[in-house]
Amino acid sequence: MTREEYRRNRLISSFISMNLPISINDDMLLQFQYQVEKSIPSFVEPYPWIGKLWCKISKSCCQVGIISNGDSHLQRSKLEKLRLNLSTAAVYISSEISLSKPSPDIFTYAANQTNAKYYYYCGDSLEFDIFPAVQAGWTGIWWNPERRKFTGSDSRIQICQTPEKLMNTFMKYIE
DSSP states (O other): OOHHHHHHHHHHHHHHHTTOOOOOOHHHHHHHHHHHHHHGGGGOOOOTTHHHHHHHHHHSSOOOOEEEOSOHHHHHHHHHHHTOOOOGGGEEEHHHHTOOTTSTHHHHHHHHTSOOSOOEEEESOIIIIIHHHHHTTOEEEEEOTTOOOOOOOOTTEEEEOSHHHHHHHHHHHHO
């Protein structure tokens, strides 16, 4: 699945979840996508428990970074809204480095910019986040509050369906 197909499917899935009609053509869908992306930063809010998790991670000796696909301005606007106090050098945005998920190359690139011993990636998409991270040698932490099924078995993939499980998983790796 290409990134554009993924974005289109994600948008259609959002329409369905809100009981909106999806009988629109691709041009209308692209126009809607543009308007949504323009407005997204104003709606970005972290989950209430993220502050506690971020505080614990920040106090650890771990190097922390973010890998994100998409437009540089949009992604940086969203990150700014989250107020994570993260070094801009630790943010890897596909449009800035000409690599993107689901290619494992973006994870290899990020790893080559650091001197960490172990690498972990938390994401909400098996196909775009977790599988390529694992292919690049990282441990994948799948944030899956929707409880989607995963029939595979790989010790390098941790599945977290609740904030508590996610917090415990991070703590296991940073302690």
